[in-house]
Amino acid sequence: MKLRTLLMGAIATTAFTPVVYADGHEGDRGRDGQLNIIYWQAPSTLNPFLSGGTKENEAASLVLESLARFNEAGEMVPWLAEDIPSVDNGGVSEDLTSITWTLKEGIVWSDGTALTADDLIFTHEYCTHPESGCASVSYFDGVVSVEAEGERGVKITFDAPKPFPYTAFVGAESPILQKAQFQDCLGARAPECTEANFGPIGTGPFVVSDFRPNDVITYVANENYREEGKPAFATVTFKGGGDAAAAARSVLETGEFDYAWNLQLAPDVLDRMEAVGKGTVVAAYGTSVERLHLNQTNADPALGPDKRSVFMNGDNAHPFLTDPKVGQALSMAIDRELIVEVGYGAGGQPTCNVLPAPALYASEANDCLTQDIEGANALLDEAGWVDTNGNGIRDKDGVELSVLYQTSTNAVRQDTQALIKDWWSQIGVETELRNIDASVFFGGDPGSPDTFQKFYADIEMYTNNFAGVDPEAYMANWLCSDIPTPATQWQGSNIQRFCMPEYDELVEKMSVTSDLEERGELAKQMNDMIIQSYSIIPLVHRGNPSAHANTLGGVKMSDWDSELWNIADWYRIKN
Amino acid sequence: MLTYTIRRLVLSIPTLLFISIVIFLLLQLAPGDPMAQVPLTVPPEVKQQMREALGLGAPIHVQYWKWLVQFFWIEPQVFVDWLTRDSFFFGWLPDTNLYTGQLRVISWQTRSPVMDIVVQRLPQTLWVVGMSYIVGILIALPIGIYSAYRQYSLFDQAGTFVSMIGFSIPPFFSGVLVIVIFSVNLGWFPSIYDTTHVVTDWASFKVQLNQMILPVMVLALQTTAQISRFMRASMLDNLNQDYVRTARAKGLKESVVVLVHVLRNSMIPIITVIALGIPSIFGGAIITETLFKVNGIGQLLLTALFANDLPMVMTLTFIFAVLIVLFNLIADVLYGILDPRIRYD
Numbered sequence: 001m002k003l004r005t006l007l008m009g010a011i012a013t014t015a016f017t018p019v020v021y022a023d024g025h026e027g028d029r030g031r032d033g034q035l036n037i038i039y040w041q042a043p044s045t046l047n048p049f050l051s052g053g054t055k056e057n058e059a060a061s062l063v064l065e066s067l068a069r070f071n072e073a074g075e076m077v078p079w080l081a082e083d084i085p086s087v088d089n090g091g092v093s094e095d096l097t098s099i100t101w102t103l104k105e106g107i108v109w110s111d112g113t114a115l116t117a118d119d120l121i122f123t124h125e126y127c128t129h130p131e132s133g134c135a136s137v138s139y140f141d142g143v144v145s146v147e148a149e150g151e152r153g154v155k156i157t158f159d160a161p162k163p164f165p166y167t168a169f170v171g172a173e174s175p176i177l178q179k180a181q182f183q184d185c186l187g188a189r190a191p192e193c194t195e196a197n198f199g200p201i202g203t204g205p206f207v208v209s210d211f212r213p214n215d216v217i218t219y220v221a222n223e224n225y226r227e228e229g230k231p232a233f234a235t236v237t238f239k240g241g242g243d244a245a246a247a248a249r250s251v252l253e254t255g256e257f258d259y260a261w262n263l264q265l266a267p268d269v270l271d272r273m274e275a276v277g278k279g280t281v282v283a284a285y286g287t288s289v290e291r292l293h294l295n296q297t298n299a300d301p302a303l304g305p306d307k308r309s310v311f312m313n314g315d316n317a318h319p320f321l322t323d324p325k326v327g328q329a330l331s332m333a334i335d336r337e338l339i340v341e342v343g344y345g346a347g348g349q350p351t352c353n354v355l356p357a358p359a360l361y362a363s364e365a366n367d368c369l370t371q372d373i374e375g376a377n378a379l380l381d382e383a384g385w386v387d388t389n390g391n392g393i394r395d396k397d398g399v400e401l402s403v404l405y406q407t408s409t410n411a412v413r414q415d416t417q418a419l420i421k422d423w424w425s426q427i428g429v430e431t432e433l434r435n436i437d438a439s440v441f442f443g444g445d446p447g448s449p450d451t452f453q454k455f456y457a458d459i460e461m462y463t464n465n466f467a468g469v470d471p472e473a474y475m476a477n478w479l480c481s482d483i484p485t486p487a488t489q490w491q492g493s494n495i496q497r498f499c500m501p502e503y504d505e506l507v508e509k510m511s512v513t514s515d516l517e518e519r520g521e522l523a524k525q526m527n528d529m530i531i532q533s534y535s536i537i538p539l540v541h542r543g544n545p546s547a548h549a550n551t552l553g554g555v556k557m558s559d560w561d562s563e564l565w566n567i568a569d570w571y572r573i574k575n
Numbered sequence: 576m577l578t579y580t581i582r583r584l585v586l587s588i589p590t591l592l593f594i595s596i597v598i599f600l601l602l603q604l605a606p607g608d609p610m611a612q613v614p615l616t617v618p619p620e621v622k623q624q625m626r627e628a629l630g631l632g633a634p635i636h637v638q639y640w641k642w643l644v645q646f647f648w649i650e651p652q653v654f655v656d657w658l659t660r661d662s663f664f665f666g667w668l669p670d671t672n673l674y675t676g677q678l679r680v681i682s683w684q685t686r687s688p689v690m691d692i693v694v695q696r697l698p699q700t701l702w703v704v705g706m707s708y709i710v711g712i713l714i715a716l717p718i719g720i721y722s723a724y725r726q727y728s729l730f731d732q733a734g735t736f737v738s739m740i741g742f743s744i745p746p747f748f749s750g751v752l753v754i755v756i757f758s759v760n761l762g763w764f765p766s767i768y769d770t771t772h773v774v775t776d777w778a779s780f781k782v783q784l785n786q787m788i789l790p791v792m793v794l795a796l797q798t799t800a801q802i803s804r805f806m807r808a809s810m811l812d813n814l815n816q817d818y819v820r821t822a823r824a825k826g827l828k829e830s831v832v833v834l835v836h837v838l839r840n841s842m843i844p845i846i847t848v849i850a851l852g853i854p855s856i857f858g859g860a861i862i863t864e865t866l867f868k869v870n871g872i873g874q875l876l877l878t879a880l881f882a883n884d885l886p887m888v889m890t891l892t893f894i895f896a897v898l899i900v901l902f903n904l905i906a907d908v909l910y911g912i913l914d915p916r917i918r919y920d
Binding site: 038042044045047050051052053130131132133134135137138188190191194197198210212213214215216218237239240241242243246249250253254256257439443491 | 619625629682687688691769865868870874875
């Protein structure tokens with residue numbers, strides 16, 4: 001899909017709006033009264049730059065907006081900007097070192113003053129101030145300057161060619177603050193501005209009327225909102241606290257609330273609640289994939305700390321996991337559908353790709369969805385892995401197919417481990433299971449032997465994803481140079497120690513390609529290379545389940561932006 | 576008695592300082608990172624910058640000293656200013672304007688003053704937990720008295736049974752149970768407490784009452800269980816005393832014997848027990864508050880613990896320590912006032 005197509009899509013959406021209106025929910029602003037939202041983790045502040053947490057970003061997204069947002073398909077939608085700049089329409093310079101956005105005409109803050117380029121220039125200054133500790137500072141990576149151009153233009157200049165320049169001021173993590181409100185809050189003074197942090201002035205459909213940290217937020221409709229007749233709700237209560245089950249109950253069973261967020265519950269619990277018939281469970285799929293990483297280096301405990309799980313330029317290869325045939329057999333033996341059914345329900349789909357979305361980047365070359373124990377057995381026989389000593393475990397040249405399989409402590413993960421252990425025993429692979437407390441496993445302490453980076457095991461399982469819609473930085477995770485080693489204090493994102501010069505070349509190529517379709521092709525190729533090396537075995541594409549009342553219309557969940565990104569379009573369905 | 580009180584008050588200062596050091600060091604030793612809840616997609620170097628912005632880099636003794644100054648010197652200034660400016664009792668005094676904008680105790684989660692949030696949270700905690708305490712006592716006393724008077728009767732056995740239930744069923748079970756029965760199945764009461772609700776008239780008072788019933792019920796069950804047991808035991812001790820026989824022998828009515836002579840003497844230890852329980856009202860009820868989303872002090876402490884918000888946890892636990900020390904003193908003094916046999920001087 002080219003940008004032009006995306007734009008056409010956006011235009012088509014606008015053209016479609018009257019049809020939606022004909023549905024019978026047009027009318028005055030605030031016609032539908034009260035909307036109740038429950039987030040069981042309560043927001044602590046409404047300044048997303050000071051927190052970085054999802055709950056704060058989403059609560060702030062009712063008020064603060066950015067130039068463009070991502071819809072439910074991960075496509076960019078112009079929001080405060082007139083259109084999405086590209087090389088074709090002249091918005092992005094030929095050498096890819098600058099992008100020029102044009103603000104929509106007549107946009108005002110909720111206090112009635114006009115939104116200008118000054119506010120964007122200030123937001124950049126605010127977030128990149130060295131003492132501010134801004135959570136979104138990486139969105140301004142490589143930005144040299146932000147300047148006004150003409151009446152409504154804003155030019156962002158980068159220090160090097162930036163093939164995907166849509167990071168600063170795009171999406172829920174990088175919104176625009178009002179200069180007039182925040183100008184005395186730069187750097188170390190940021191925490192002193194409690195009033196501004198708790199009630200930022202924005203351009204969004206709602207205005208904060210009361211903020212109680214970690215408890216509840218009340219909003220009222222923004223009288224200066226740019227679209228006539230929106231939002232449909234006059235007031236919003238954004239309640240926090242409790243737990244996921246209670247939040248689900250309040251929407252699905254008692255009907256006290258209209259929308260509940262992040263309901264990672266056992267599938268049968270959620271199903272039973274949904275059966276009451278007051279609400280619907282919806283899920284947004286981003287890029288989170290639960291996967292197995294197959295250690296490509298030798299993790300034998302007998303090796304010393306300088307050798308165990310250390311790549312050593314390929315001289316310390318794993319005795320059998322570097323053989324794609326073994327990996328393929330392990331993957332074929334897994335019934336992903338069953339894993340989803342047992343542990344994920346509405347919150348997961350089986351997947352065969354480590355990069356499952358957005359559609360533009362998702363490969364279709366891999367097929368793994370049907371379990372094939374017989375095929376796996378045949379494959380191992382053919383590769384010479386047979387049980388020569390009669391202990392029920394396949395071996396070759398004195399090496400037994402026996403793995404240590406670790407993950408973090410979590411009920412769903414332990415269920416998955418047990419299932420997989422059983423399937424692997426059916427193909428003659430012995431599995432030892434281990435689980436480690438999440439705070440240690442993901443803690444990154446270089447002194448601990450149990451971190452996922454150190455990978456003192458043969459196979460480990462966890463979920464990872466990337467923010468935004470562009471996979472360039474994510475795919476660069478698997479460069480040879482990103483392998484964690486003692487020399488780097490075990491920092492590095494190439495956890496399974498995958499190294500392929502051809503792959504590195506593709507990463508290099510992607511960093512200079514700006515055409516979206518070509519980038520998509522490159523990402524697919526890289527995904528396929530990793531999958532077909534069987535150093536990563538993807539299991540489940542994980543979604544974020546939320547629930548909304550059956551009387552609430554217009555919900556379009558997006559995992560690429562705030563879930564509440566289109567709250568201005570929400571309305572009450574009346575019978 | 577006065578010298579005793581003053582001596583105890585002076586002694587409590589080193590006690591509280593010691594407690595504050597212990598809390599501070601324990602929190603420092605506990606593993607945890609205030610950035611743990613920030614998503615994996617935020618790069619590690621950005622997280623490091625955020626940590627530095629919170630002041631985590633400073634040496635431990637500097638952090639402790641800062642907290643001491645903020646809590647004992649700057650916060651009282653803010654409090655006195657508030658008293659002379661906005662409060663009902665002292666608002667007529669001239670504005671003191673002591674506070675000149677120094678850094679107060681700042682929460683890491685919200686980047687706002689901890690005490691402001693505590694003040695914001697107190698009303699719902701006092702309403703719900705305080706009300707349940709009062710309700711619990713009002714139910715417990717008659718049960719305790721009558722159970723003791725008719726020991727081993729059917730009523731006593733039933734009372735014992737209910738108390739055992741109150742003791743042994745934790746609120747995370749009874750709370751969910753009443754939600755399932757009364758909110759989900761019957762739909763009588765809300766399962767989520769609305770902290771923004773303001774009582775202005777009869778109708779809104781009924782709404783407030785409605786949303787308070789379930790949490791108060793769950794909490795009062797526990798208070799009732801404890802206090803009715805104490806009351807019963809204390810009554811039993813006194814009922815067999817010689818002075819009771821004397822009272823009956825001189826022809827007093829049974830109601831006077833029980834409710835005046837025996838009850839007054841039995842109340843001495845009970846009042847101490849009740850006074851010692853008051854700090855726990857301010858401490859909130861962590862589990863019940865979370866279950867019903869009352870979002871009072873207890874829930875505040877819980878979220879602060881999860882978020883590793885050390886200044887918030889430190890300040891809250893220290894306030895609890897102050898209250899416990901204070902109410903211990905009050906209980907001791909009350910004991911001396913109620914029982915003329917006890918003299919401290």
